[in-house]
Amino acid sequence: MPLPTAPLSKSVPPSSRAWLASHFRDPYVKARLSHPAQFRSRSAFKLIEMHEQYGSFLTRDVQTVVDLGAAPGGWSQVVAGKMGWTTEAEMESLAEDKTRDAYEMLYGTKNEQPQRGRGTIVAADLLHIPPIPGVRTLQIDFLSPEAGNLIRAMLMSPSNPEGKADLILSDMAANFTGNQARDTEASLDICLAVYQFVKTNLRTVQETGKKYSGTLLLKHFAHPLLTQFRKESLEPNFHYVIFCKPDASRKGSAEGYWLCKGWKGVQR
Ligand SMILES: C[S@@+](CC[C@H](N)C(=O)[O-])C[C@H]1O[C@@H](n2cnc3c(N)ncnc32)[C@H](O)[C@@H]1O
Incomplete structure (x- = not known):
């Protein structure tokens, strides 16, 4: 998709012009528009980066994934690719891709391409999420009382009767x-x-027998109250919690992520 090079229309207000200009200069926007996997959002690169830099969590033993606040679907596309849920057409376009590094970053080596994905992915958002192969989507307010039960029901399968x-x-x-x-x-x-x-x-380490299984990646905005939440709720109950600020996250934004690994269940 070509990037806009023509001057912006005079009807666009100056503040929006500045935003649009910086948006199209943004290397992650450029990467998204030219990447063969055609990610729906720039956020996809944040997830890839956190997976690569802060400790792999999209590993082969991950069978069930919940993606909250998933629209338009960039993160779910990354997860679906990692779990092998990619159409043949997408596989072909990726296999022909010259940017092999990007390919390998997402899918591992070419010999590992599964034709059908593994496991279950459930994606939820207030907004509609257009279909993604291998992803079950749900349009819902996650803060509504019924959201948790609905998502759990969508995770259930004969091999996962509790919907963990x-x-x-x-x-x-x-x-x-x-x-x-x-x-x-x-x-x-x-x-x-x-x-x-x-x-x-979330499946506990006691259930899997693996110290670092049961992973949560949680976006938050920097504030002492959020830090207190991390200290009181996350740190005692996970083996470790680290703060992540991927390069793809805009510098001026107060957003950050906590990568929490090894869910022990509530200790206190
Ligand atoms: C930064 S976007 C997510 C981008 C997404 N990760 C991607 O890669 O395409 C944040 C999303 O959170 C969703 N959201 C915010 N509050 C929500 C709520 N209470 N329930 C469900 N989704 C919510 C918004 O609708 C929005 O789509």
């Missing part, structure tokens, strides 16, 4: 208002709701 997940991803963010108190409260509400879901749905 090996990996829970949350890129959820409420609309930014610019009011710090309100934005902090919204981020905290989302983190607390995700944590409630983790308590009943």
Whole structure:
């Protein structure tokens, strides 16, 4: 897809012009538009980067994944690719791709291409998520009381009768208002709701026998109240929690992610 080079229309206000200009200069926007996997969002590169740099979590033993705040679907595309849920046409276009590094970053070596994916991926968002091979989508407000049970039901299978997940991803963010108190409260509400879901749905290390299984990747906005949540709820109950700020995350943004590995179940 060609990048816009013509001058922007005079009807576009100066503030939007500045944003659009910096948006199209952004290397991750350029990468998204030219990448053969045709990611739907620039966020896809954040997930790839965190997986690569902060400790692999999209590993072969991951069978069930929940992607919260998934629209338009970039993260789910990455997960589906990692779990082998990619159409043959996509495989062919990727196999012909000259940027082999990008290919390998997503799918491993070419000899490893499965024709059908493994496991279950459930993606949920307030917004509609256009279909992605191998991904079960749900349009719902995750903060609504029924969301947890619906997602669990979608994870259930004969081999997973309790609907447990090996990996829970949350890129959820409420609309930014610019009011710090309100934005902090919204981020905290989302983190607390995700944590409630983790308590009943993330597979524990006791269940798998693996010290670092049961992974949560959770977006949040920097604030002392969120730090307190990390200390009180995440740190005692996971083997480790690290802060991630991928390069693909805009520098001026207060967003960051916690990568939490080794869910022990609630210790306190
Ligand atoms: C940064 S976008 C996610 C981008 C996505 N990870 C991707 O790669 O395409 C944040 C998403 O969170 C969703 N969201 C915010 N609050 C939500 C809620 N209460 N329930 C469900 N989704 C929510 C928004 O609708 C938005 O699509």
